[in-house]
Amino acid sequence: MTSSASNKLKCGLQRQRGREWRESAIRSGLLMCALVSVLTTAAIIGVLAFESSTFFREVPVTEFLFGTRWAPLLEPRSFGVLPLLCGTLLVVAGAGLIALPMGLGSAIYLSEFASSRMRTLLKPVLEVLAGIPTVVYGYFALTFITPLLQDVFPSTEVYNAASGAIVVGIMVLPMVTSLCDDALRAVPDSMRTAGYALGATQFEVTTRVLTPAALSGILAAFVLALSRAVGETMAVTLASGSTPNLTLNPLEQIQTMTSFIVSISKGDTPAGTIEYQSLFAVGALLFVITLAMNVASNRIMRRFKESYE
Amino acid sequence: MTILADSRLRRRWAISGAFRWLCRGITMFGVLMLGVLIYQVAEAGLPWLDWQFITSLPSRFPEKAGVKPAIWGTVWLVALTALISVPVGIAAALYLEEYAHKGRISTFIEVNISNLAGVPSVVYGILGLAVFVRWFALGHSVLAGALTMSLLILPVVITSSREAVRAVPDSLRHAALALGSTRWQMIRYHVIPAALPGILTGVILSLSRAIGETAPLILVGAAVYIGFTPDSPMSEFAVLPLQVYEWSGRPQSEFRELAAAGILVLLVVLVVMNASAVYLRHRFQKGRS
Amino acid sequence: MNNLETPVKQPVELEAPVAPRRRTILETRNLNVSYGEKAAICRVSMEIPEKQVTSIIGPSGCGKSTLLRTFNRMNDFIPSLKITGDVLYQDQDLYAPGVDPVGVRRHIGMVFQKPNPFPKSIYQNVAWGPKLNGVAGSGQNLDELVESSLRRAGLWGEVKDRLKETGLALSGGQQQRLCIARALAMQPAVLLMDEPCSALDPISTSRIEDLIDELKASYTIVIVTHNMQQAARVSDLTAFLEAGTLVEFQETEEVFTRPRERRTEEYVTGRFG
Structure with a gap:
C-alpha cells in the first residue's frame, strides 16, 4: 500500500x-x-x-373517599369527596345517555346508510363540532339549554346538572360517532355480503351482524367518551354551578371534581393551606379515574383490532 | 315462501326503513345543534362585533369593553406554544418512526403517549401550576402558560407527525441510503421535506386546540381582567376563551352578548386555522397521488 | 309455488344450442348488465337446469361473478349498476316490480370466495338465516335443522362437540363448509358458489368438490371458477364467458373435449386467459 x-x-x-x-x-x-x-x-x-x-x-383517605360533605372553605371544614363524585357522575351519566346511543346511531347512518356524497358532507360537520372550544359549549348551555329546560321544568335552577350533562353529551357526540364509525367500517365487507346473501334486511345486517362484530370497538369508544366527559371542565363549570351537592336531582346546582379544581384555583386561596392542597387530592382522584378508563378503552380497542387482522 | 314480498317480509322491511330514518334523524340532530349554536352566538354577538371591540381593553362598561389584551395574549401563547411543542413533537415522532426498534422502550413510549392524550386538560393545569408556576417560579406568565399548553398538545403533535412520517414511502429512504447518505442526512433532506405538509397540518390542528383550551390556563393563573398586552414571555396575560368564560358567567345580558362576540372572534380564528389545515392536507394528498 | 319436490312435469324438448335435459330453474334472456358506462354482461341468454352443477368459466374480468350475482340480486348494492333483459327463476322474473331481493335470497343461497363466517358460534352461524326468516321456528326444530345442515355440508362429525365455539376458530376449509351449511340451512333451491375454493388448500378443495357432487342430488348449483380442472371435475354443464358475452354453453365433457367455438378451445387448452 x-x-x-x-x-x-x-x-x-x-x-x-x-x-x-x-x-x-x-x-x-x-x-x-x-x-x-x-x-x-x-x-x-x-x-x-x-x-x-x-x-x-x-385528612384520612377514608374520610376523603367516603365523607358525604365537601366544604373546604366553610367552617366547620369537611373533605368528603362524595358530593363532587356524585356531581360528576350525574353529568357523565346524563351525557352518556345522550351521546352513546346517538353517537352509535349516527355512526350506523354514516357507515351503512349514507351515500358517499352525504358522508363527505357530514364528516366535516362532525370535525367542526369536535373542534369547537369547550367554553363555547358552556355559553351555549347557559344561554340556550338552561332556558329551554326552565320552560319545560319550571323548578330548574339557573345552574343545574342537566344542562351540563346535555351540553357535554353534545360535545362528546362527534367523538363517539367517529370512533363507532371507524369500528363499524373495520368489520370486513364479507360480513355484510354474507348477511345479505342469507336474506337479511339492512336493519338485520346492522343490528345482528355488524354491531355485534364491532362490539368491542364500540365499547372502547363508549368508555373513552365517558372518560372525556369525566374530565370535561369549562362547559360543566359554566352550566352546572359550583355548589357541592349530594343529589341525584339533575335540575339542581351541583359541583363536579373538575369545576371544584377550577373554582379553588380561581379564588385567592393561599398556597400551602389545606383547602389549597385539596385541589391536588381531587386532581389525583380525577387522574386515577380517567386513566383507568383510558387504559380499559385501549385494552378493549386492541382486542378489537386484533380480531380483524 | 315466495320471492315476492309477503307480510312478514313487508314488516321486516318496514322496521328496516324506520331504523334507517331514525339513524338519519339522529345524525341530522347533530347538524341541527351546530346550526342552532352558531345562530345563537351570531345573533347575540354580531351587533357587538366591531373594530372598537377588537381594539379596546376590557371594561366594567359593556359598551366600552373589548378583547385587545385577550387577542394579543392568545397570539403570544400560541406562538410560544408552537416554538416549544413543534420541534420537540417532530423530534419525538422522528425518533419513534425512524430510529426506535420495535421493542420495550418504544412500546413503553407509545403506550405512554396514548395515555397522555386522554388525561383531562385540567390535570395538565395542575401540573403547570405545580411545576412551571411555582417550582420554576415563572409566576402567572405567558411562558408558564405556553409550557403547560405545549405538554398538553404534545401527544397530538407527536401522533399526527408520526402519521405524516410513516406516509413517506420507503423507496425514498432506500434511494437516499443507497446514494451514501447517513441516516440523519436521509431524514433531513428527504423524509422531513416529504412529510412536512402532513406534519404542518397536524401542528395547525393541535395549535387550534390550544387556542380553545381554557381550564389549564385558569390553573396557571391567566388573568381575566388585564389592562395591557403582553410584551415579554414573562408578562401576565389574558386569553380569548378565558375572557369569554368570564363574560358568560355574568348575569347581565350585555356581558353575555359580549361573550358571544368574543366567541365569534375565537371561531373566526379557528376557522381560518382549520381551513389552512384542510388546504394543506388537500395539497399534500394531491402531491402524493 | 314450492314445486321443488314435485317431479319433473315437462318432457325434455328444448331446441337451441343449449339442450338441458332437465327442467330449467334459472334462465336469463338477453341479459345486459353495465356499471355506469362500462358494460359487464352483453346479451347473455342461458338456461340452467335443475339439480345439476353448472360451472361458469372464463378469464378474469369477463363478468363471471357479475353474472352469478344477478341470480340472487347481490348486485343491487352497486348504485351505478343497470340491468336490462330478464332473469327468470322458476319462470318468475327476479327483477319484476314486487319481487323482494330478500325473498329472492331465501331461495337462492350463496357461498363466497373467501370463507366469511360471522364472529359467532358455529351453531349461531348456521341458525342465523333460518331464525331471521322464520324458517324453522326455534328450539328442537332449529337444533334439527342446524344438525342436518351441518351433516349435509359434511361438517357435523368435526364440530358436533363444539357447536358453541366460534366459527372463526375452524380451519379455512371447515369455515367454507360452515358457510355452505349456513346457506343450506335456509333450504334454498339454488346454491351459487363464487370461486368457493380459491382461498383453500388442495385437500380442503377436494372435500368441497366431493360435497358439491353430493349436494347436486337435492340442489341446483351454479359455480364460478377460474380453475378449469375444477369445472371439468365437478360440473355437468359449463358456460364459457368472455368479455361479458356467452361464447359457449353445453355439457362439460363437450366443452372440454369437442368445443364448438375456437375461442373456447383456445381458453380450455390454455392458449390464453
Whole structure:
C-alpha cells in the first residue's frame, strides 16, 4: 500500500468517526424529545402524589373517599369527596345517555346508510363540532339549554346538572360517532355480503351482524367518551354551578371534581393551606379515574383490532 | 315462501326503513345543534362585533369593553406554544418512526403517549401550576402558560407527525441510503421535506386546540381582567376563551352578548386555522397521488 | 309455488344450442348488465337446469361473478349498476316490480370466495338465516335443522362437540363448509358458489368438490371458477364467458373435449386467459 493511499484511508476513517459521532448525538437528541412524554407522565404522577400526600396527612383517605360533605372553605371544614363524585357522575351519566346511543346511531347512518356524497358532507360537520372550544359549549348551555329546560321544568335552577350533562353529551357526540364509525367500517365487507346473501334486511345486517362484530370497538369508544366527559371542565363549570351537592336531582346546582379544581384555583386561596392542597387530592382522584378508563378503552380497542387482522 | 314480498317480509322491511330514518334523524340532530349554536352566538354577538371591540381593553362598561389584551395574549401563547411543542413533537415522532426498534422502550413510549392524550386538560393545569408556576417560579406568565399548553398538545403533535412520517414511502429512504447518505442526512433532506405538509397540518390542528383550551390556563393563573398586552414571555396575560368564560358567567345580558362576540372572534380564528389545515392536507394528498 | 319436490312435469324438448335435459330453474334472456358506462354482461341468454352443477368459466374480468350475482340480486348494492333483459327463476322474473331481493335470497343461497363466517358460534352461524326468516321456528326444530345442515355440508362429525365455539376458530376449509351449511340451512333451491375454493388448500378443495357432487342430488348449483380442472371435475354443464358475452354453453365433457367455438378451445387448452 502506498503512503498516500493509506493517508487517504486514515482521513476517511477519521471522517467516518466524526460522522458516527454526529449521528449518534442526533439520535440521542431525538430520543430525549421522545422521552419528554414519559417525563410528563412522571411529573403528573409525582406532583399529584407529592402534593396530595400533604393533604392526606391531615385528612384520612377514608374520610376523603367516603365523607358525604365537601366544604373546604366553610367552617366547620369537611373533605368528603362524595358530593363532587356524585356531581360528576350525574353529568357523565346524563351525557352518556345522550351521546352513546346517538353517537352509535349516527355512526350506523354514516357507515351503512349514507351515500358517499352525504358522508363527505357530514364528516366535516362532525370535525367542526369536535373542534369547537369547550367554553363555547358552556355559553351555549347557559344561554340556550338552561332556558329551554326552565320552560319545560319550571323548578330548574339557573345552574343545574342537566344542562351540563346535555351540553357535554353534545360535545362528546362527534367523538363517539367517529370512533363507532371507524369500528363499524373495520368489520370486513364479507360480513355484510354474507348477511345479505342469507336474506337479511339492512336493519338485520346492522343490528345482528355488524354491531355485534364491532362490539368491542364500540365499547372502547363508549368508555373513552365517558372518560372525556369525566374530565370535561369549562362547559360543566359554566352550566352546572359550583355548589357541592349530594343529589341525584339533575335540575339542581351541583359541583363536579373538575369545576371544584377550577373554582379553588380561581379564588385567592393561599398556597400551602389545606383547602389549597385539596385541589391536588381531587386532581389525583380525577387522574386515577380517567386513566383507568383510558387504559380499559385501549385494552378493549386492541382486542378489537386484533380480531380483524 | 315466495320471492315476492309477503307480510312478514313487508314488516321486516318496514322496521328496516324506520331504523334507517331514525339513524338519519339522529345524525341530522347533530347538524341541527351546530346550526342552532352558531345562530345563537351570531345573533347575540354580531351587533357587538366591531373594530372598537377588537381594539379596546376590557371594561366594567359593556359598551366600552373589548378583547385587545385577550387577542394579543392568545397570539403570544400560541406562538410560544408552537416554538416549544413543534420541534420537540417532530423530534419525538422522528425518533419513534425512524430510529426506535420495535421493542420495550418504544412500546413503553407509545403506550405512554396514548395515555397522555386522554388525561383531562385540567390535570395538565395542575401540573403547570405545580411545576412551571411555582417550582420554576415563572409566576402567572405567558411562558408558564405556553409550557403547560405545549405538554398538553404534545401527544397530538407527536401522533399526527408520526402519521405524516410513516406516509413517506420507503423507496425514498432506500434511494437516499443507497446514494451514501447517513441516516440523519436521509431524514433531513428527504423524509422531513416529504412529510412536512402532513406534519404542518397536524401542528395547525393541535395549535387550534390550544387556542380553545381554557381550564389549564385558569390553573396557571391567566388573568381575566388585564389592562395591557403582553410584551415579554414573562408578562401576565389574558386569553380569548378565558375572557369569554368570564363574560358568560355574568348575569347581565350585555356581558353575555359580549361573550358571544368574543366567541365569534375565537371561531373566526379557528376557522381560518382549520381551513389552512384542510388546504394543506388537500395539497399534500394531491402531491402524493 | 314450492314445486321443488314435485317431479319433473315437462318432457325434455328444448331446441337451441343449449339442450338441458332437465327442467330449467334459472334462465336469463338477453341479459345486459353495465356499471355506469362500462358494460359487464352483453346479451347473455342461458338456461340452467335443475339439480345439476353448472360451472361458469372464463378469464378474469369477463363478468363471471357479475353474472352469478344477478341470480340472487347481490348486485343491487352497486348504485351505478343497470340491468336490462330478464332473469327468470322458476319462470318468475327476479327483477319484476314486487319481487323482494330478500325473498329472492331465501331461495337462492350463496357461498363466497373467501370463507366469511360471522364472529359467532358455529351453531349461531348456521341458525342465523333460518331464525331471521322464520324458517324453522326455534328450539328442537332449529337444533334439527342446524344438525342436518351441518351433516349435509359434511361438517357435523368435526364440530358436533363444539357447536358453541366460534366459527372463526375452524380451519379455512371447515369455515367454507360452515358457510355452505349456513346457506343450506335456509333450504334454498339454488346454491351459487363464487370461486368457493380459491382461498383453500388442495385437500380442503377436494372435500368441497366431493360435497358439491353430493349436494347436486337435492340442489341446483351454479359455480364460478377460474380453475378449469375444477369445472371439468365437478360440473355437468359449463358456460364459457368472455368479455361479458356467452361464447359457449353445453355439457362439460363437450366443452372440454369437442368445443364448438375456437375461442373456447383456445381458453380450455390454455392458449390464453
